[in-house]
Amino acid sequence: MMNSEAGPGPAIRTAGLTVVRGGRPVLHGLDLEIPRGSVTGLLGPSGCGKTTLLRSVVGVQRTAGGTVEVLGRPAGDAALRHRVGYVTQAPSVYADLTVTENLAYFAAVLGAPKGDPDRVIRQVGLTGHENDPAGRLSGGQRARVSLAAALLGAPELLVLDEPTVGLDPVLRQDLWQLFRGLAEEGATLLVSSHVMDEATRCDRLLLMRDGRLLAHDTPAALLAATGAADIDSAFLRLVEDTPRTADTVETGR
Numbered sequence: 163m164m165n166s167e168a169g170p171g172p173a174i175r176t177a178g179l180t181v182v183r184g185g186r187p188v189l190h191g192l193d194l195e196i197p198r199g200s201v202t203g204l205l206g207p208s209g210c211g212k213t214t215l216l217r218s219v220v221g222v223q224r225t226a227g228g229t230v231e232v233l234g235r236p237a238g239d240a241a242l243r244h245r246v247g248y249v250t251q252a253p254s255v256y257a258d259l260t261v262t263e264n265l266a267y268f269a270a271v272l273g274a275p276k277g278d279p280d281r282v283i284r285q286v287g288l289t290g291h292e293n294d295p296a297g298r299l300s301g302g303q304r305a306r307v308s309l310a311a312a313l314l315g316a317p318e319l320l321v322l323d324e325p326t327v328g329l330d331p332v333l334r335q336d337l338w339q340l341f342r343g344l345a346e347e348g349a350t351l352l353v354s355s356h357v358m359d360e361a362t363r364c365d366r367l368l369l370m371r372d373g374r375l376l377a378h379d380t381p382a383a384l385l386a387a388t389g390a391a392d393i394d395s396a397f398l399r400l401v402e403d404t405p406r407t408a409d410t411v412e413t414g415r
């Protein structure tokens with residue numbers, strides 16, 4: 163849902179985005195626009211290019227063609243450093259530092275407000291673990307420390323690469339509620355997942371296959387356009403209907 167205070171223009175706009183990795187094209191000229199104040203799910207099978215697209219948005223991926231604009235600036239622009247949070251698939255925290263020490267360190271690097279570590283620890287549900295060394299946390303807890311680090315400074319755009327992998331259903335539910343709350347406050351979230359049942363929690367979905375967009379629409383519009391009962395089946399129908407080299411299917415919104 164668009165937040166009226168979220169600012170003009172889309173949060174992310176790509177035009178003809180092309181990426182070659184290891185000598186092979188992995189993104190084939192993607193055109194997309196993601197509105198501000200929304201939660202967009204990026205779904206598709208392993209290896210289809212989700213991480214590569216997220217890296218391009220954050221500005222750490224070398225591109226072979228096209229443009230990527232983020233919050234009105236070229237992706238990776240220095241002015242975006244404090245405005246974009248990125249959580250990679252591999253949690254990046256210091257194992258020998260406690261949760262609070264990790265977050266205090268990242269907050270200092272970012273110049274985030276003093277109370278921010280406490281705020282983000284609460285947001286990701288790590289209260290009670292503040293003094294645990296990150297190396298002794300479970301995988302899911304460590305992933306949440308990474309997420310907490312990305313929330314420092316309250317970035318306008320959050321780019322999350324499979325943030326719910328390895329989490330139990332209760333935590334997944336809590337995190338999706340957090341994402342929804344952040345979007346309602348005006349933040350934009352781009353969240354990759356290969357768990358199709360998370361799709362219905364998103365405002366919009368990007369369905370990807372083989373480095374191309376199969377569809378970019380709301381979950382309801384995708385279901386209506388394909389006549390499928392769930393996003394899994396909608397995806398399969400789009401795959402069946404799309405020759406492997408075809409461009410994005412417009413599902414008519």
Ligand SMILES: Nc1ncnc2c1ncn2[C@@H]1O[C@H](COP(=O)(O)OP(=O)(O)OP(=O)(O)O)[C@@H](O)[C@H]1O
Pocket residue numbers: 183184185188206207208209210211212213214215356
């Ligand atoms: N460092 C790399 N060098 C060369 N090719 C790479 C590299 N990283 C990824 N690729 C290739 O780029 C393509 C897209 O990979 P990407 O990681 O973006 O997919 P993904 O959809 O995020 O997959 P997953 O869901 O498994 O994380 C794959 O074919 C992969 O083999």
